[in-house]
Amino acid sequence: MSAIPADPNVTAVSATPRTETNYLNADWSIKSWLLTGDHKRIAILYLVSVSFFFFLGSIAAGLIRYELTAPAGFILESETYNKVFSAHGIIMVFLFLIVAIPAILGNFLLPLMIGARDMAFPRLNLLSWYLFMAGGILIMGGMINGGVDSGWTFYVPYSSMYANSNVTMVLTGIFIAGFSSITTGINFIVTTHKMRAPGMTWFRLPLMVWALYATGVVIILGTPVVAVTLLCIIFERVFHLPIFSAELGGDPVLFQHLFWFYSHPAVYIMILPAFGVQSELIANFARKRVFGYHLIAFSSLAIAGLGFLVWGHHMFISSESMYQGVVFSLISFLVAIPSAIKVFNWTATLYKGNIRLQTPMIYALGFIGLFTIGGLTGLFLGCLGTDVHLTNTYFIVAHFHYVMVGGAVTAFLGGLHYWWPKMTGRLYPESIAKWNAVLVFIGFNLTFFPQFIVGFMGMPRRYHYYYFAPEFQPYHIMSTLGSTVLALSFIIPGLYLTRSLSKGAKASANPWGAHGLEWETSSPPPTSNFDQIPVVLDEVYDFDPVTEHEQDKAAQALEVPSYLSNEAKSAESEKEKR
Amino acid sequence: MFSNFPATPPQASSFSREHDIIFYALLALTIIFTVMVGIGVIYFVIKYKRGSDADRSRPIYEDARLETAWSVIPLILALIMFYFGTKLFITMRVPPADAQEIFVIGKQWMWHVQHSNGVRENNTLHVPAGKPFKLTMISQDVIHAFYIPAFRAQMHVVPGRYTTMWFTPTQPGKYHLFCSMYCGTQHSEMGGTVVVMEPREWANWIENGGQSQASLTLEQSGERLYKQLACNNCHGAEDNMRAPSLYGIWGKKRTLTGGRTAIADQSYLRESILRPHNKITNGYSNTMPVYDGQINEEDVLKLMAYIKVIGSSVGGPSSSGTDTAAAVLNGTKGTMSPFAANAIQYQNSSMRRVDSTPTTRSGELAVNAIAAQQEAKGN
Numbered sequence: 001m002s003a004i005p006a007d008p009n010v011t012a013v014s015a016t017p018r019t020e021t022n023y024l025n026a027d028w029s030i031k032s033w034l035l036t037g038d039h040k041r042i043a044i045l046y047l048v049s050v051s052f053f054f055f056l057g058s059i060a061a062g063l064i065r066y067e068l069t070a071p072a073g074f075i076l077e078s079e080t081y082n083k084v085f086s087a088h089g090i091i092m093v094f095l096f097l098i099v100a101i102p103a104i105l106g107n108f109l110l111p112l113m114i115g116a117r118d119m120a121f122p123r124l125n126l127l128s129w130y131l132f133m134a135g136g137i138l139i140m141g142g143m144i145n146g147g148v149d150s151g152w153t154f155y156v157p158y159s160s161m162y163a164n165s166n167v168t169m170v171l172t173g174i175f176i177a178g179f180s181s182i183t184t185g186i187n188f189i190v191t192t193h194k195m196r197a198p199g200m201t202w203f204r205l206p207l208m209v210w211a212l213y214a215t216g217v218v219i220i221l222g223t224p225v226v227a228v229t230l231l232c233i234i235f236e237r238v239f240h241l242p243i244f245s246a247e248l249g250g251d252p253v254l255f256q257h258l259f260w261f262y263s264h265p266a267v268y269i270m271i272l273p274a275f276g277v278q279s280e281l282i283a284n285f286a287r288k289r290v291f292g293y294h295l296i297a298f299s300s301l302a303i304a305g306l307g308f309l310v311w312g313h314h315m316f317i318s319s320e321s322m323y324q325g326v327v328f329s330l331i332s333f334l335v336a337i338p339s340a341i342k343v344f345n346w347t348a349t350l351y352k353g354n355i356r357l358q359t360p361m362i363y364a365l366g367f368i369g370l371f372t373i374g375g376l377t378g379l380f381l382g383c384l385g386t387d388v389h390l391t392n393t394y395f396i397v398a399h400f401h402y403v404m405v406g407g408a409v410t411a412f413l414g415g416l417h418y419w420w421p422k423m424t425g426r427l428y429p430e431s432i433a434k435w436n437a438v439l440v441f442i443g444f445n446l447t448f449f450p451q452f453i454v455g456f457m458g459m460p461r462r463y464h465y466y467y468f469a470p471e472f473q474p475y476h477i478m479s480t481l482g483s484t485v486l487a488l489s490f491i492i493p494g495l496y497l498t499r500s501l502s503k504g505a506k507a508s509a510n511p512w513g514a515h516g517l518e519w520e521t522s523s524p525p526p527t528s529n530f531d532q533i534p535v536v537l538d539e540v541y542d543f544d545p546v547t548e549h550e551q552d553k554a555a556q557a558l559e560v561p562s563y564l565s566n567e568a569k570s571a572e573s574e575k576e577k578r
Numbered sequence: 579m580f581s582n583f584p585a586t587p588p589q590a591s592s593f594s595r596e597h598d599i600i601f602y603a604l605l606a607l608t609i610i611f612t613v614m615v616g617i618g619v620i621y622f623v624i625k626y627k628r629g630s631d632a633d634r635s636r637p638i639y640e641d642a643r644l645e646t647a648w649s650v651i652p653l654i655l656a657l658i659m660f661y662f663g664t665k666l667f668i669t670m671r672v673p674p675a676d677a678q679e680i681f682v683i684g685k686q687w688m689w690h691v692q693h694s695n696g697v698r699e700n701n702t703l704h705v706p707a708g709k710p711f712k713l714t715m716i717s718q719d720v721i722h723a724f725y726i727p728a729f730r731a732q733m734h735v736v737p738g739r740y741t742t743m744w745f746t747p748t749q750p751g752k753y754h755l756f757c758s759m760y761c762g763t764q765h766s767e768m769g770g771t772v773v774v775m776e777p778r779e780w781a782n783w784i785e786n787g788g789q790s791q792a793s794l795t796l797e798q799s800g801e802r803l804y805k806q807l808a809c810n811n812c813h814g815a816e817d818n819m820r821a822p823s824l825y826g827i828w829g830k831k832r833t834l835t836g837g838r839t840a841i842a843d844q845s846y847l848r849e850s851i852l853r854p855h856n857k858i859t860n861g862y863s864n865t866m867p868v869y870d871g872q873i874n875e876e877d878v879l880k881l882m883a884y885i886k887v888i889g890s891s892v893g894g895p896s897s898s899g900t901d902t903a904a905a906v907l908n909g910t911k912g913t914m915s916p917f918a919a920n921a922i923q924y925q926n927s928s929m930r931r932v933d934s935t936p937t938t939r940s941g942e943l944a945v946n947a948i949a950a951q952q953e954a955k956g957n
Contacts (some may be wrong), residue, residue, distance in 0.1 A: 049778050081765045146700050157737060158720040162686070163763060176874060208899030246738025247870070249853070252721060253736065286626070289639050317723065318734040319741045322671045333656040338650060340611075344648040347615055350622035352637040357627065365619055374616050376608040383659055387600050389730040392758035456601070458587045458727025458756040463766035469754055471584050545626075546634045556629075 015508040020119045022425065022524040023270075029457055037122030039526055043108035044423070045129050050104060053095040053136060058490065060088035065447075065483040068476045071467040081464040082149040083165065089152030090143075094174050095136050097408055098266060099201070101273035102219075103132070104185055105415050106212045108423060110188060112518035112525065114241035115197025115534045118191040121183075124534055128183035135177025142169030151462060153263070156244035156255045168237055182222065185219030188212050197517070199536030203297075207283075207290060207514055209299040211276025214304040218272070221308065226262030227390050229255065253319055258312035268307040270404060272300055274411035276340055278367055281414050282346045284514040285361035286353030291540040292345040299338035306335040316387050325384055339375050341447045343368060354545040354552075358512075359430060362437035363414030370406025370444065374399060377452065395455025401448045410440065413493065420497065421507030425524040428500040439489040446482025450475040468549040515542055590753055590774060591729035592710075592746040593670060598730075600662050607655060670731070673744035677712035680705075681796075683875050684715065684722035684735040686761055686770035692879065696795040697787030701770030703755060704787075705747050706780035712744040714844070718875045723759035726772050734759055740844050747774040798886025803877055812866070821866065822859045828886045833860040847882050 023040045026032075063084050076084065107125065108536075119125045119279050142148055146166035150159035159167050233255075235439060242248030244255040262280045275296075283290045290296060304332050312320055312328030346368055355361070377399045380386045383565040390396060414437075421427055454475035459466065465471050510519040521530050588680045589595060625632045637772070680703070681692040705711055715724055717737040724743065725732040728751075733743040757768035775783060804810060810823035827842045835858045840846050850857055851873075854866040873881075 078766065082760075082763065082765070094773050135845075148797045150764075155721055155760070158760070158762060162720050245734070254736065288637060291638070292640055292645055294640070295645055316667075317732055319736050319739060322668065325667065329664060329667075330660055333660045334653075336656060337653050340652045341645070341649055343615060345621070345645075349646070350619065350626060352632075352634045353622070353626045354628050354634065355623055357623065365623065369612070369616055370620055372612050372750055373608065376604075376611055379607070379656070379659065380601065380604050383600065383604065383663030385597055385663040385670070387663075388602065388670055388732050389601075389727065390666065391728075392725065394734065453585050456586065457584065458754060460756050460766075462760040465718060465766045468769070472581060545637065549628075549634055552629060559957070578946070 021526060022522065023129050023527045024425070024524050026527050028300060035125055035126070037118065039107050039111050039119045039122065039125055040090075040525065040527075040529075042125050042129050043104050044139055046099065046103040046107060046422075049129075049133060050096060050099050053091050054100075056086055056547070057091035057096055058141075058487065060084050062483065062487060064088060065480040067464070069480045071470055071473055072465050076464070078326060078464045079149065080147075081467075082144070082151075082462070082504060085462060086148050086151050086547075087143050088138065088175070090139060090148065090170065092404075093152050093266070094177055095132075095139065097130065097270040097404055098181060101277060101408065101415065102188070102212060102215055102269070103128070103180075105208075105412070105419060106186070106188065106215070106273055109518055110209060110212055111421065112422075112521070112529055113194065113209050114192065114195060114200050115517045115530065115536065116195035117528050117530070117533070119187045120195055121187055121547040124183050128180040128187070131183065132177055133178035135173045135175070135180060138173030138176065139170050140173075142166040142173060145169065153259065154230070154233060155259075156233060156236070156250075158244065160233045161245050161247070168195050168436075171234050175230050175234075176229050178223045178230075181219050181223050185216040185223070188216035188465065189220070192216075193399065198534055200517075201293070201536075201537055203295075204536055204540045206276075207279035207293065207296055208276035209271075210298050211272045211279070214300040215269055215303075215529060218269050218304050218307065221538035222262040222265040222269070225258060226266075228257040229262070232258075253315070256315050256318055257320075259313065260314045261308070264311040264314065265307045267400075267403070268303055268487055270408045272303065273302060274367070274408045275280045277411040277415035277418075278342075278346060278364055280516070281360045281364035281411075281418055282349050283541040283543070284359040284516075285356045285358060285364065286350050286395075287356070287543040287545045288349055288353040289539070289543060290345065291348040291351070292341070293540070296342055296345055299341050301336045303335060305527075306338070310335055310382075313382050313387070316384055316389060320537075329382055329384045330386075333379070333534050336375065336379060336382070341373075343372055352545060354543075354548050357434075359437050360418035362434060363417065363440070366441040367407060367410045367414065368439065370402055370410060370441070374406050377402065389458075390455060390541045392460055393455040394459045394461055397461050398448045398451035398455055401451070403447070406444055410444075413437070413440065413451050416497075417493075419518075420500070420513070421511045422518060422523050422525070424501055424504075425507050426500045426504030427507050427511060429496055432496055434498075436489055436492045439485065439492070441538050443482055443485030443487075443489050447479050447486050448482070450478040450482075489510070513541075536568030587727045587730075588749070588751070589728065589746060589753060589755065590749040591726075591731060592729070592748055593666070593730045596669075596747070598686045600659070600826040602657060602664060603662075608660070631941075632812070661758055670743075673712040673742065674710050677710040677744050679712050679714055681879050682713050682715040682724060682735065683879075684724070684757065684761075684768075686720065687757070689724070689755065689757070689765040689768065689770065690876065691721070691797065693784060693787070694796060694883075695784065696799065697784055699787060701755070703770075703772045704775060704780060704783055705772070706775050706777040707747050707750050709778060710744060710746040712742055715741050715743070716875050716879075720761045721759050722757045722761050722768065725754060725758035728753035732758060740848070740864050750776055758937065761843075794878055796883035797887050800880035800882070803873075803880050804884050807869075807881075809871070809881070822862060824885050825888050832857075835860050835862075844882060847885060848878050851878055851881055881909040889912060 015380045023038055024044075033045065036042065062074070062083075067081060067084075068078050073081065097215070110116075143166075146169075148167050148170045149165045150167055154167070154171070158172075192209060196205075215431075232241075232243045236243050236245060236248070236250070240248060242250045244250040244252050246252055279290050279296060310328055310332045312324050313332045316325045316329070346364075377395070380390055381396060381399060417428065417433060454472050455461075457472065457475075459472045459475075461470070463517070466476075507523045509522050511523070512519070517530075517534055518525075518535070520534060586598075589598065594643060624630075626634070650717065659952060679694050681694075683690040683692070689701050689703075691703050693699075713724065713733075715733065715735040716739070717735045721736040721737065724735055726745070728749075729745045729747065731745045732743050733742055735741060751774055753774065755769045755772045757765060782917045803903045811816070813824045815823060815825055816868070817823045830842050832840050832842055832846070834840060837860075838857075840857055852870040853868060858864055908941060
């Protein structure tokens with residue numbers, strides 16, 4: 001497409017621009033931000049807005065945890081409590097998790113990683129942000145103007161016929177935000193197919209690109225279904241069109257089939273990009289090609305495909321037939337295998353590596369542990385006999401928080417730290433960040449592990465009161481204590497990352513010594529990404545831990561500190577440039 | 579674990595043990611794999627940390643045997659767990675033939691339970707240990723879920739269709755009953771207690787459900803309602819010009835207009851009472867009024883119970899035993915004439931009580947009431 005014919009004499013590394021102008025300082029006007037077609041600027045727009053929504057969703061989470069410390073609550077009425085947990089779910093799912101990694105990191109990185117100047121459809125990309133904001137504003141508007149109390153799952157006939165809250169406005173918002181996902185997905189797929197730099201074959205693609213590609217496929221196959229389904233609720237609610245409600249002659253279980261047909265794959269929209277980030281972090285900090293590259297790439301596609309065939313495991317007890325239950329359970333057990341393969345491969349990558357325990361790597365190692373627990377506890381719920389008892393309880397709450405927070409959010413934080421120097425051109429303070437990564441891990445486990453126990457004991461989810469079952473209280477207290485630690489560990493990065501924008505040391509083009517096209521342009525990159533389109537001559541993750549280790553040893557012999565801090569290294573590379 | 583700090587739910591039904599064995603097997607697998615991965619990660623990180631002198635020569639990047647091993651072994655373990663989970667699930671889903679039926683109606687925000695002899699209770703369920711029970715459930719408004727953690731039994735209660743669950747209680751005691759499907763403002767307070775009694779104790783209780791008077795059986799209430807709603811004006815003992823007879827139709831195949839057929843089961847009867855125009859018997863026209871919105875789910879259950887027995891008296895032995903309709907309607911409940919207390923009973927037990935929102939939950943005051951009490955004390 002728009003690729004400039006590459007000069008065969010130019011090696012991949014020489015694409016560093018000489019000018020100081022980059023995508024951030026090219027034009028400071030607000031108009032240039034709001035009308036930009038630059039994928040990097042759109043990623044920043046997403047970063048700011050998604051962080052804001054995450055903040056709101058976290059406040060709702062804090063309120064829930066605080067309220068549940070006492071069996072009969074402290075400050076909220078039941079109706080308010082229901083609105084708060086619905087707000088938490090809706091904001092976190094539709095305005096944070098689905099968007100965070102694909103639209104922020106994916107948007108920023110995909111063209112850089114494949115050596116392109118931009119996405120295939122830059123204006124469509126900008127449109128997706130505007131759709132997201134329109135959806136987000138409508139959702140927030142609905143929550144302020146009456147609130148919504150139907151939970152993020154909008155089960156009918158409650159949401160269509162019984163809820164007295166502002167369901168219509170919120171649903172309209174989600175409907176619009178859905179199109180933002182779709183346009184992003186289209187962009188990912190087309191860009192990956194058509195915009196790869198010369199020499200960037202499919203099996204030289206970083207695993208992040210494979211993951212984003214698989215995500216794009218899931219998005220464009222699944223999102224239209226949920227969009228139409230939510231539209232049906234609006235029609236039933238506003239015009240009493242009989243679709244789902246039994247009293248109008250509809251079928252409430254039909255809604256669940258349609259809803260989960262999207263919302264199960266949506267789980268993979270949230271976690272697949274996290275797998276991608278994870279593969280990048282593990283490879284670059286173990287200084288080694290990812291073990292079983294091909295299997296990881298294909299397992300992403302396998303998950304994307306099988307993920308569409310397991311929606312019925314959300315409905316084992318909701319009056320779908322017994323035989324349906326058996327089939328969906330079998331496929332759910334099968335979809336666990338590609339995820340297990342990934343975990344084993346990441347672990348095996350560490351073998352004979354040259355491991356650097358920097359902040360992103362600590363997040364990545366935490367991810368392996370938390371995702372393993374999250375994935376394995378999923379088996380309890382995919383297993384028919386145990387699901388009957390555990391579904392709709394705190395066990396399921398704990399399970400999906402292990403996957404979504406322990407998995408997706410941990411990977412997002414790891415990725416954000418890893419690519420922060422590239423996105424902003426600044427370094428963050430390494431030691432605070434490192435300890436904070438440990439804090440996230442501790443706070444997270446304290447919050448959500450007790451919920452497995454209280455769920456097994458039978459505490460149903462979405463319960464405001466439990467004064468009739470005081471045996472649940474100790475676990476809720478533990479969980480609330482943990483959530484306080486977790487909240488702190490989310491506030492700290494917010495502070496030091498913001499501070500680093502002005503005070504942080506300037507980052508070199510490649511502060512990690514990482515491998516990948518995004519590290520071969522300056523930090524932050526120029527508006528057109530590369531001065532010249534790079535030609536890819538080497539394999540992906542072309543690290544050499546043995547030589548690197550020998551170099552370290554040699555440096556040690558010369559009495560240069562063996563551990564080069566980021567700052568020292570970036571200063572060094574600054575010198576080299578001059 | 580500790581009596582005042584429990585970490586497991588009590589085991590009180592025939593499913594509990596098998597469920598817990600599968601649960602703990604999965605837990606063991608989870609722990610083994612997590613520890614394996616955890617130890618692997620920590621060991622590699624320590625051994626191959628930057629600057630360590632470990633041997634890094636000849637690294638491996640792909641290995642077909644390893645990859646096959648860690649795909650196939652988890653797959654086999656997964657299939658084993660699938661087998662046991664599915665086996666238990668099928669047991670949970672197929673009630674034994676001798677299970678006694680109890681009807682459950684869910685509504686915002688209470689459970690209404692109707693025993694087959696007509697005893698009714700709200701937010702409690704009394705059952706004896708050692709006897710299988712089948713719950714036939716329907717919701718009058720939104721989706722609820724009937725959940726007894728100690729029984730490891732849970733099932734959605736859906737408007738517009740009957741769902742069933744069954745269990746055999748094993749351990750006398752009091753257990754939580756929850757609504758586990760979010761159903762609106764007072765969702766968390768929709769529930770109460772399941773009381774598992776010694777069989778003899780229960781036999782006394784079920785006589786009158788703790789009330790001073792025996793109540794009408796479902797069939798008797800159904801017969802009253804059948805007359806009250808004037809169903810018998812058209813649906814008589816024999817087919818006539820206006821309507822087919824309902825005598826003996828239970829469980830039979832019906833031919834509908836257009837040649838379709840349907841079995842006269844619970845769903846069919848419910849549909850044909852509430853929305854008769856959907857399934858019209860061959861040879862008749864659409865003249866029956868719509869009862870959707872006119873009568874509630876409880877009344878539908880009563881009418882169905884009655885239609886079921888008038889079936890059994892004409893059409894041979896009923897599925898529930900050898901009782902004939904006459905016996906069921908007249909003699910089985912002791913000396914009280916079935917219709918003597920009709921008026922009182924129907925007034926006492928009718929919808930007014932059921933529809934009111936409860937201010938107590940299984941005998942305890944609800945939160946607002948507690949707060950009010952505390953305030954009063956404070957003053």
